[in-house]
């Protein structure tokens with residue numbers, strides 16, 4: 221039930237000794253999901269308490285190098301710690317006939333990502349000891365200025381040459397019904413992507429736990445004379461049971477409060493939302509909203525020109541979607557970590573925090589600063605209905 | 606006249622917090638040349654005294670990720686510190702019509718490297734503020750087992766889609782006359798590549814300074830009554846001058862001893878030389894021979910199976926080519942840097958040094974261990990003829 225986020229890289233543009241390039245890990249019930257993978261992410265992982273080999277899903281917000289260039293190396297290193305495939309991996313590209321259930325790492329990201337990995341892993345002759353699939357999100361033309369479309373346009377749209385360990389992933393288009401991309405839905409969690417405006421098409425990701433029914437009040441059930449068995453199941457699932465004395469026991473009486481699903485939203489680089497209403501709906505009530513703030517409010521013009529945000533811009537989204545906590549992230553490398561800041565210094569990351577806090581006056585939104593190796597826990601919430 | 610080598614990554618397979626992935630910088634008269642560029646090289650550069658922006662040539666020994674995956678990010682970061690091009694870089698792929706003199710970074714490496722950079726820089730929409738050229742070396746089929754040829758075979762051999770800042774480089778084939786690849790020849794230096802056997806085609810590089818005539822003994826010239834001018838030039842260039850008294854002054858009398866060109870040889874991953882005689886000739890008398898020693902002598906079978914070398918194998922080459930110093934490099938990540946080794950520990954990198962030293966008994970070859978951020982100076986040598 222533990223859910224936490226660990227920042228591995230909180231810097232923008234390139235990795236520095238003070239701030240790695242973009243990467244963070246969301247842990248949820250033992251699953252490790254990586255969001256963005258800038259150069260050096262595997263080394264940051266080694267320095268953290270996390271294990272690269274536990275990563276089963278990777279989400280790439282956009283194809284800028286500071287979010288992407290660590291991915292081929294990460295996959296190779298995950299493979300080194302991997303038990304050999306039952307049958308040795310074939311060097312022939314026939315694995316895409318495998319069923320998707322054999323896939324160990326699912327990778328989600330914008331169109332072009334398949335091609336990038338095929339060429340990077342292919343030319344380096346990297347054989348992986350597991351299968352991977354790349355699920356490509358089709359951006360829409362309004363996610364970037366016209367220049368930004370060149371990058372992904374050059375990627376040939378053909379899928380005839382898969383990497384030997386690649387299983388062909390899904391191609392995911394914008395859902396016309398809800399204005400989002402549905403990446404994953406199971407009984408525990410729903411993951412959606414929404415559109416951002418940046419120099420290249422960029423995406424935000426929302427990880428939403430489903431609400432879970434409360435636990436059975438077993439003490440009370442015993443008092444009522446009910447024994448474990450079908451009755452328990454019926455009550456757990458919202459049904460009711462009639463006792464021997466004719467009294468009807470409802471689910472509501474014997475269940476603790478339901479556990480509200482937690483929501484974490486992680487945005488890629490952006491200067492604006494695209495399809496604002498839909499994005500706001502997906503982010504509504506986020507427990508943790510992780511948003512870039514590359515430059516300070518004073519530099520908003522420059523920030524926007526480069527497709528980036530400022531603390532006030534991040535705060536405006538946090539306010540609009542009623543987030544609980546806003547984490548500023550992806551700082552210009554001029555901003556040193558708090559522990560290395562000296563008072564009175566010109567470029568102080570604490571000033572960015574203040575700017576967001578001022579923009580959030582009158583709300584209860586808490587503002588935090590991302591820092592490499594910072595872990596934030598998202599506690600379980602019990603709903604009082 | 607200063608010439609030195611700084612190791613940025615002395616580890617194999619992947620970058621770790623203790624040993625970066627393969628990279629080293631050779632400095633010669635202000636030029637910075639990078640040999641291999643594993644993931645994280647740009648961060649290692651930042652931690653060192655070197656400046657990424659000074660790098661004007663990059664040599665990639667082979668396309669394995671631990672030697673290559675840092676290159677796209679490095680180029681992007683060099684660009685960030687670069688003065689804008691006189692005319693803003695065009696987004697249209699027309700720069701290959703530019704003359705080669707406009708190229709700021711020359712990159713040398715095996716076939717496939719162009720394609721790798723085009724896709725990595727292209728899909729990430731990385732616009733560089735300088736032009737680069739990739740000079741591809743054509744490997745021969747005997748440089749790797751048949752499986753290794755798959756990687757570079759998948760690279761389409763077409764050059765119709767250059768990166769916007771790419772100037773089409775040379776394609777360099779094995780010279781039948783000397784069994785080597787001539788990458789560069791100017792009045793100061795000759796750079797050649799020679800063939801290595803590895804899981805992928807791999808190369809070694811030899812940087813050979815040309816011999817320079819000694820300085821004029823100006824004190825002596827004054828005594829002889831000669832004044833600066835054409836006579837000085839003639840003597841400097843090996844000619845002779847007749848004094849007023851009829852006496853002939855030869856170049857040899859008035860020149861200090863010539864300065865012998867230094868030679869540094871840097872080998873990529875290998876388990877053997879290909880075209881041994883030619884490679885030995887190129888490496889003959891190297892002042893510094895930098896050779897991988899991924900595993901210990903006890904693990905030679907495993908090392909060779911993976912296309913790697915042991916200390917004794919490196920020593921055998923140092924002995925055969927009469928190198929002055931042998932630097933062991935590219936250690937398995939199990940070998941911690943000397944400063945972190947505890948006595949009696951099982952996997953001690955000092956054992957690798959001992960093995961090479963024992964194999965070199967009876968010679969004067971000095972054995973050194975590469976370590977991240979170690980700088981080795983190659984002193985000027987004056988020849989006594």
Ligand SMILES: [Zn+2]
Pocket residue numbers: 232233242284286287489550
């Ligand atoms: Zn970024």
Ligand SMILES: [Zn+2]
Pocket residue numbers: 282284418489
């Ligand atoms: Zn970006």
Ligand SMILES: [Zn+2]
Pocket residue numbers: 617618627669671672874935
């Ligand atoms: Zn290697």
Ligand SMILES: [Zn+2]
Pocket residue numbers: 667669803874
């Ligand atoms: Zn290798």
